[in-house]
Amino acid sequence: MIVRKTAPTLVLLCLSIGAALAATPDSLTDQEKREALVAADAWSFNGGTATLRFNTSLLELFGVSVGAPGDVLAFREHDAVSSEMAIREQGGIRFAARDGALTRFVDGSIHVDGRFHVNLPDGSRIDYDGFEVRVSPINPMHLDVIGNDGEVWFYVNHMMWEVIDDNTRFHLRAADLNATQAFAARVGAPGLAGAFVGELKFLSPLRTQGPGQMGASAAPEGAEVRGAPCVRGATPCFHGDEHPDGGIYEADVLMQNYSMTFMRCRSSAGTGSCDGNGPDDGEVVFAPSSTLRNTNNTHTADVPWYEKFTGNSNPWGYPYPNADQHPYLIWNLYRIVDGQLEQIAASGVKHAWLTTNGGCSAPFGGHILSPNCSDTYGTGNNDAPDDLGPRTEILPASGWFGRCGSIFDTNCDGASNSVSSNGYRDRLVVRESQLSVPGASYYSDSWYIVQDDINIYNTMMHKTIAPAAGSSAWTPGAQGANVLGPLINAWVDPAANPTRNVEIDDQEGHVRIAVKTKALASCPAGSGLSGTCYRYDYAVHNFDFARAKTEGTPPNLRVLSNLGFDSFTIPVGSAPVHIDPANHFADIDINAANNWTASSTGGSVTWTAPAGNELNWGTLYRFSLVTNVAPDPGRVAAVGLRVADSSSPDVLQATMMVPGVAGGPVQHLVTATAGAGGSISPSSQNVAAGGTAAFTVTPQAGFDVQSVVGDTCTPVDNGGGNWSAANIQAACQVLATFLGNNDLIFRNGFENLGGGSDR
Numbered sequence: 001m002i003v004r005k006t007a008p009t010l011v012l013l014c015l016s017i018g019a020a021l022a023a024t025p026d027s028l029t030d031q032e033k034r035e036a037l038v039a040a041d042a043w044s045f046n047g048g049t050a051t052l053r054f055n056t057s058l059l060e061l062f063g064v065s066v067g068a069p070g071d072v073l074a075f076r077e078h079d080a081v082s083s084e085m086a087i088r089e090q091g092g093i094r095f096a097a098r099d100g101a102l103t104r105f106v107d108g109s110i111h112v113d114g115r116f117h118v119n120l121p122d123g124s125r126i127d128y129d130g131f132e133v134r135v136s137p138i139n140p141m142h143l144d145v146i147g148n149d150g151e152v153w154f155y156v157n158h159m160m161w162e163v164i165d166d167n168t169r170f171h172l173r174a175a176d177l178n179a180t181q182a183f184a185a186r187v188g189a190p191g192l193a194g195a196f197v198g199e200l201k202f203l204s205p206l207r208t209q210g211p212g213q214m215g216a217s218a219a220p221e222g223a224e225v226r227g228a229p230c231v232r233g234a235t236p237c238f239h240g241d242e243h244p245d246g247g248i249y250e251a252d253v254l255m256q257n258y259s260m261t262f263m264r265c266r267s268s269a270g271t272g273s274c275d276g277n278g279p280d281d282g283e284v285v286f287a288p289s290s291t292l293r294n295t296n297n298t299h300t301a302d303v304p305w306y307e308k309f310t311g312n313s314n315p316w317g318y319p320y321p322n323a324d325q326h327p328y329l330i331w332n333l334y335r336i337v338d339g340q341l342e343q344i345a346a347s348g349v350k351h352a353w354l355t356t357n358g359g360c361s362a363p364f365g366g367h368i369l370s371p372n373c374s375d376t377y378g379t380g381n382n383d384a385p386d387d388l389g390p391r392t393e394i395l396p397a398s399g400w401f402g403r404c405g406s407i408f409d410t411n412c413d414g415a416s417n418s419v420s421s422n423g424y425r426d427r428l429v430v431r432e433s434q435l436s437v438p439g440a441s442y443y444s445d446s447w448y449i450v451q452d453d454i455n456i457y458n459t460m461m462h463k464t465i466a467p468a469a470g471s472s473a474w475t476p477g478a479q480g481a482n483v484l485g486p487l488i489n490a491w492v493d494p495a496a497n498p499t500r501n502v503e504i505d506d507q508e509g510h511v512r513i514a515v516k517t518k519a520l521a522s523c524p525a526g527s528g529l530s531g532t533c534y535r536y537d538y539a540v541h542n543f544d545f546a547r548a549k550t551e552g553t554p555p556n557l558r559v560l561s562n563l564g565f566d567s568f569t570i571p572v573g574s575a576p577v578h579i580d581p582a583n584h585f586a587d588i589d590i591n592a593a594n595n596w597t598a599s600s601t602g603g604s605v606t607w608t609a610p611a612g613n614e615l616n617w618g619t620l621y622r623f624s625l626v627t628n629v630a631p632d633p634g635r636v637a638a639v640g641l642r643v644a645d646s647s648s649p650d651v652l653q654a655t656m657m658v659p660g661v662a663g664g665p666v667q668h669l670v671t672a673t674a675g676a677g678g679s680i681s682p683s684s685q686n687v688a689a690g691g692t693a694a695f696t697v698t699p700q701a702g703f704d705v706q707s708v709v710g711d712t713c714t715p716v717d718n719g720g721g722n723w724s725a726a727n728i729q730a731a732c733q734v735l736a737t738f739l740g741n742n743d744l745i746f747r748n749g750f751e752n753l754g755g756g757s758d759r
Contacts (some may be wrong), residue, residue, distance in 0.1 A: 042106045043163075045170040046092035048204035049084040050112045050133075052177070053380070055197050056080050057264035057423055061273050061473045062189045063121030072115060078264060078423025079198075085114025092207055093135060093143075101357045101373070102161060104141060109134035110204065118153070120187060126153055133200070145177070145200070153183040156200050158289055158378025160354050162366040167209055172202045173354060176289070176378040191475065196261055199380040233361075236302035236368050238319045239452035249301035251452040253327070253369070255461040255484065258290040258446040260331070260476040261379045264423055265432075276469030277436055281590075284435065284474045285427045287347075287383045288331050288446045289376065292459070294360075296372035303327070303369040303450060307353035308387075308401070308408060309416050316364065320451070323554035324403070327352045328394060328449040329377060330618050333430055333465075334487055337440040339518050341491045341539045342586040343620040344434040348426025349394055351387045351401070352377065352448075385419055388426040393559050396544035396617045397509040399451025402559030404552055412556060431590055435467040435474065442467055443487050444476065449544065456510060456543060462487040488514050488541045488620065499633045502654045504641070509545025509617065513538060513639060513654055517631040527578035529628045536627065536659055540568060540641065541620040545652075547645040564616040565652075566609040566644035568596075568623055571637040571669045571686035573603050573660035578626040586622040587613060596621070603686030604669065614644040627659045635660050638669040638731035640684060649673030653731050670713070670725070670732045677703035677738030680723075687728045695723045699738050706739040 054066045057078040066073065066080055073080045087110050094106040109132050118126040128147040136142035136155060143156040159175040177198035184192035229244065230237040237243075239251040263285040265274035274282030294303060306324045329350040334343050354366050360373035369375060381387075393406045404412040407419050419425075435442070447460035461484055466477030483490060492514040494501035501514040515538045523533035546562035579598045585607060587595065594613040599606055607623050615621050637658045643650040651671040660667060670693040672680045678699040687693045693713065698721055699705055708715045713725040713732035725732065 042094040042096050042208070043170075043206060043210045044092040044094040044108065044208045045204040045206050046087060046110050047089040047207075048087045048169070048202060050087055050114065050200065050202035051084055052082040052114070052116070053199040053201075054080045054177075055263065055380075055383075057266075058195070058262075058473075059197055061265070062187055062192060064187060065119045066116055067119060068114075068116040076421040079421065082114060082116065085112050087112050087202060087204055093133070094208075097210055098361075101360065101362045105135040105143065106140075107135050110202075112202075122188075126151075133202075143175075143200075151182060152180055153186075154178060154197065155180055158376055158381070160356060160378070160381060162354060162356075163206065168206055170204050170206055172200065172204075174378065174381045174384065175200045176380045191470075196263070196379040196383075199384070233363060236316045236364050236370075238304065238317075239301040240319065241301070243299050245298070247299060250299050250454045251301045251303050251450060252295045252297070252454050253303060253448060253450045253459055254293050254295060255447060255459050255482075256291045256293045256374060257482050258288045258331075258461060258463075259479055260286050260288050260444045260446075260465060262474050262476060263287050263379075263383055263427070265472070265474060266424070268431075273472040274432055274474070276432070276471055276474070281431050281433045283424065283429050284432060285383075285424060285429055286331075286333070286345075286444070286476060287379050287428065288329075288444070289379045290329055290331075290382070290446045290448075291374055291376040292327075292448055293374040294369050294371050300371040301452075302364065302371070305352060305355045305367045305369050307367075308351055308403065309414070310367075316368070320554065323400070323557075325399065325451050326401075327451075328399075328401075329382065329446065330391070330449070331382075331428055331444065331446040332618070332620075333428065333434075334443045334445070334462075334620070335434070335437065335440045336443070336491065337437050339516055340537050340586070340622055340624065341488065341514075341516075341620070342622050343588045345428050345430035346391075346588055346618060347428035348388050348390050349449075350377065350382050351389060353387065383423075383427070385421045385423075385425065389419075390426055391616065391618055392562060394449070394617075395548045395550075395559065395562055396449050396546055397507075398548075399449055399453075400554070400557060402550065402557045403554075404556040404558040406559075412558070414555065432469070432474070433590065436469065444479075445487055457485050457489075460484070460486050460543075462490070486512065486541060486543070488512050488539055491539065492516055497633065499636050499655075499657045502656045504545075504652050504654050506545060506652060508547060510543045511545050511641065511652065511654075512541045512543070513641075513656060514541075515539075515657055520626070523628065524578055524580060524626055527626060529576055529578055529626065531628045532630070533578075533626050533628050534631060534659075536570075536625050536631070538568075538570065538623045538639075539620055540565075540615060540623065542615050542617050544617050546617050547643050547648065547650075549645075562617070563614045563644035564619070565641040566614050567606055567640075567642040567683070568615075568621075569604050569606040569640040569642075569669065569671065569684040570623070570625070571604045571639070571658050571660070571667050571684075572600070572625070572627065573637075573658075573667045573686055575627045575629040575659045577605055577659065579605070580624065580626060584624050588619065588621075596623075598623075598625075602682045602684065603667065604684045606684055609644070615641075625659070629659050631657065631659075633657050637667045637686070640669055640671050640731075642671070642673065642683075647676065649675060649735055651733050653733070655731070668728050668731050670710075670728060670734065672734040672736065675735070675737040677740065678705065678736060680708070680734070680736040689729060691728055692724050692726045693728055693732070693734075695725075695734065695736075697721050697723050697736050702741050703738040704741060706737045708734065708736045710734045 093108040132146040144152045145154040181193040237249040265284040333345040355375040357373040445462035464480035492501040504511040523529040549560040551558040596607040638653040715725045
């Protein structure tokens with residue numbers, strides 16, 4: 001069953017406030033005076049067209065279907081979309097606005113001539129031979145949908161709107177259609193109350209205009225030239241613009257709140273519905289409603305918010321011409337079981353396209369997020385197929401989207417093409433078995449990627465959830481308080497445990513590595529360990545690191561690859577180590593065939609990824625080992641993450657708590673990578689301070705060794721392919737490069753041409 005408590009709670013709250021403020025016939029309350037003022041300044045609209053989209057894959061789980069005469073509804077794989085339905089040019093909805101933003105609906109209704117019906121499990125149906133959309137008498141930011149019987153079975157919230165065409169048309173570009181308590185009761189599924197069941201859109205002419213500018217303000221000619229000073233409130237001040245008091249304006253967006261919603265599920269065969277806690281391991285889709293707010297500091301920048309394929313307009317001296325820069329949203333699921341943190345699902349990328357700029361002054365319209373402005377992307381919006389793509393098309397640390405060759409522009413002609421409407425493509429999809437592990441606690445998160453944002457961590461938010469299964473559906477259950485920041489920092493607090501939760505802050509992105517230990521009741525059978533054994537669990541969360549390979553420049557940027565890491569090394573010194581074959585690694589899927597493999601050599605344990613399962617951005621993997629050496633926060637050494645790019649070898653390192661013999665010598669991690677044309681081994685080794693690291697360097701046939709260099713150590717050639725670096729005093733990265741024999745002969749011959757004279 002589905003449980004959504006938000007809507008009923010809000011209804012009760014609003015009703016109680018309304019009763020307290022009831023006015024006598026000959027007097028007005030302060031609230032009524034404010035409402036009268038709002039009404040005098042109201043805008044209004046009627047006429048135009050509307051469309052509906054139904055989440056049929058969810059409704060069918062409860063025995064509910066929708067139908068319509070003729071071709072009014074087009075049924076797709078997991079939803080149904082209506083044709084355009086006329087809105088009558090009578091009546092109208094009034095709304096109030098201030099400083100470029102809609103503040104509330106005032107009153108009124110519009111009548112839509114579309115026809116459809118809703119079939120219920122008991123054989124009855126609700127008819128909509130034309131339907132009314134009316135301002136809710138309970139919540140001024142909701143609209144009610146009313147059918148032939150005059151009942152409110154559905155309501156609308158999370159509206160994405162803009163006024164377009166020089167303040168002549170009101171465009172509701174997306175809004176969630178939700179089931180009311182009354183509809184849930186009639187279906188016989190109380191948990192449906194508040195559930196997302198569809199989406200409403202409409203485009204309607206404005207009939208009256210209130211004061212002020214509502215649409216996207218047209219930039220005056222020469223309003224801002226890049227490099228010239230911006231003027232707060234008169235022109236947008238983008239990231240990097242000079243601030244009159246010194247420094248620059250900076251992008252710094254905050255995640256404010258979110259909630260997770262069940263969308264649909266199917267069997268493991270990809271058909272029908274899931275079976276909850278039954279024997280089949282079906283697939284479940286969740287999506288959030290997420291709200292962010294721009295900061296409101298003296299140096300807060302305006303944030304561009306331009307839809308795909310619209311970047312060439314370059315309004316207001318837009319700092320990324322031809323790049324249609326916009327934020328992206330992702331969401332994930334995790335669990336903690338027996339103290340081990342694991343990620344169990346990840347969404348694709350939601351491309352944002354409009355900001356409603358709530359609760360602020362927004363003089364530049366809906367494609368610039370102004371300071372202190374909020375914006376909500378509703379559940380339906382975050383489930384809309386036309387704006388969901390894979391993470392492989394994004395360069396997360398820089399915020400660039402590779403439009404060319406993406407699923408939205410497969411032939412790179414600059415025109416948007418259609419995408420699959422499959423309700424499981426680029427969604428957060430989790431297996432039922434992963435939601436019902438005994439003793440596990442579950443978490444979700446939601447975070448935005450905003451170009452130039454100076455703090456990625458305050459655009460992230462997580463909370464507890466309690467997944468619960470019905471006979472053919474799931475619910476996120478009770479959702480805990482919103483907690484700003486990544487979940488890994490709640491698992492191990494970096495402030496209280498600075499050697500057990502460390503950050504890698506690299507120009508290509510951010511990574512956090514945390515470790516938690518557990519004393520085991522007994523040492524694993526067959527491990528050869530005795531005494532008290534401890535399990536060390538390392539969680540590595542790659543937030544936005546990607547080694548980018550691209551072609552072209554915006555607007556025709558193509559992302560060839562954006563891989564993260566393909567190995568993880570932990571120095572263990574002389575500590576005896578056991579690798580549990582059943583519990584040494586966890587990724588986000590249930591496919592054991594693509595697990596990373598672990599090996600223990602040279603005083604280190606290294607996990608290595610198979611091709612196709614790299615630790616890419618937005619992903620957390622767990623790595624575990626067992627030893628009989630007790631944890632000591634003061635025993636630290638460098639752990640290493642190898643970048644998954646053989647053409648540009650690199651290892652990122654962080655110093656943190658590691659296993660090792662207490663009181664033993666300080667150990668340093670020495671890693672070795674090879675360029676094309678040969679190899680170097682071992683790939684990692686743990687060396688005592690002042691000790692020597694030894695390597696074997698082997699060129700392939702047709703190649704010779706060009707160089708072997710270290711960043712903090714100096715390898716020397718001992719002959720016969722043997723190299724060594726003495727007096728190791730810090731973690732060191734060694735790189736071996738090779739040169740083809742033909743290249744070497746040509747180079748030497750060229751240098752000797754001309755008898756040695758260069759004149």
